[in-house]
Amino acid sequence: MTNTQVTLVQIDNYGPWTVTPEPRREVDLQTLQSRLYADLSQLVGDRGGYVFFTRFDNMIAVTNGLDMDDHAVIQESVGNRYPVSISLSVATGQSPAAALSDATERLQAAGSAQDKSRREILEGRAIESDYRTDEDVQIAHFDVIDATGEYTDQLNAFDSFIEIEQGYAALMKYMRQENDALSFFVGGDNIIATCPDLSADEYEAAIDHVTAVADVDLRVGVGIGRNAHNAGMDAKHALEHARADDTKVEFLR
Ligand SMILES: Nc1nc2c(ncn2[C@@H]2O[C@H](COP(=O)(O)OP(=O)(O)OP(=O)(O)O)[C@@H](O)[C@H]2O)c(=O)[nH]1
Numbered sequence: 001m002t003n004t005q006v007t008l009v010q011i012d013n014y015g016p017w018t019v020t021p022e023p024r025r026e027v028d029l030q031t032l033q034s035r036l037y038a039d040l041s042q043l044v045g046d047r048g049g050y051v052f053f054t055r056f057d058n059m060i061a062v063t064n065g066l067d068m069d070d071h072a073v074i075q076e077s078v079g080n081r082y083p084v085s086i087s088l089s090v091a092t093g094q095s096p097a098a099a100l101s102d103a104t105e106r107l108q109a110a111g112s113a114q115d116k117s118r119r120e121i122l123e124g125r126a127i128e129s130d131y132r133t134d135e136d137v138q139i140a141h142f143d144v145i146d147a148t149g150e151y152t153d154q155l156n157a158f159d160s161f162i163e164i165e166q167g168y169a170a171l172m173k174y175m176r177q178e179n180d181a182l183s184f185f186v187g188g189d190n191i192i193a194t195c196p197d198l199s200a201d202e203y204e205a206a207i208d209h210v211t212a213v214a215d216v217d218l219r220v221g222v223g224i225g226r227n228a229h230n231a232g233m234d235a236k237h238a239l240e241h242a243r244a245d246d247t248k249v250e251f252l253r
Pocket of ligand 1: 143144146147148149186188190236243
């Protein structure tokens with residue numbers, strides 16, 4: 001049974017910082033945000049987790065395998081390197097969406113995202129190592145079928161982007177509402193979701209829904225593992241099998 005550990009990452013007091021003492025150059029904010037994401041991706045990824053950029057000022061990570069000390073080191077490292085600090089809130093559960101809600105509530109209880117005195121909060125609990133299993137994380141890696149032939153080589157780059165984003169919007173909402181799963185656009189035509197225990201039929205229903213509402217055809221590979229990296233690698237291999245066999249849903253365990 002899944003037991004997903006989710007960490008909410010929030011830049012402290014970022015809104016006011018972007019306009020103090022006057023609005024900061026947009027290119028500088030874009031550079032800071034993308035570098036922070038890159039650093040977090042590496043800091044969390046080196047420990048087997050995944051970080052998703054989401055809104056950049058708020059990021060969501062799957063952190064199975066990272067304990068609270070690991071979180072503290074990451075938080076300190078960011079605080080030492082950046083003109084902004086981050087708060088981290090950790091929660092776990094069978095449902096990734098419920099875990100994220102718990103993590104969010106804890107951080108909201110500690111103060112507003114725009115509270116000057118709320119800095120470097122480190123809240124919540126990680127899964128004790130004795131309780132970790134090889135089935136804690138289920139990762140689904142979705143991909144648009146023949147995105148290159150359908151969009152990239154046919155439409156201009158912006159119209160391709162609209163099509164892919166419409167597929168993403170339909171999938172993220174459906175997976176959130178029907179399955180308590182959190183889905184993230186990761187570039188190109190790829191979407192990675194952290195999911196509770198879902199069946200092949202449930203994935204197929206999600207794919208059919210996206211075809212019906214957004215006219216975008218997806219396939220998905222699903223992996224199950226001890227952390228996001230393990231589950232995610234299996235998901236990528238499962239996706240390769242789906243491509244080779246021309247199926248829509250493949251699991252690898
Ligand atoms: N983040 C991420 N992006 C990927 C991955 N694989 C492919 N991409 C992106 O997706 C784009 C399209 O590649 P594919 O999905 O292989 O191409 P396709 O035309 O959809 O072909 P099929 O997937 O075989 O139907 C690439 O340009 C990359 O940007 C991956 O594993 N992770």
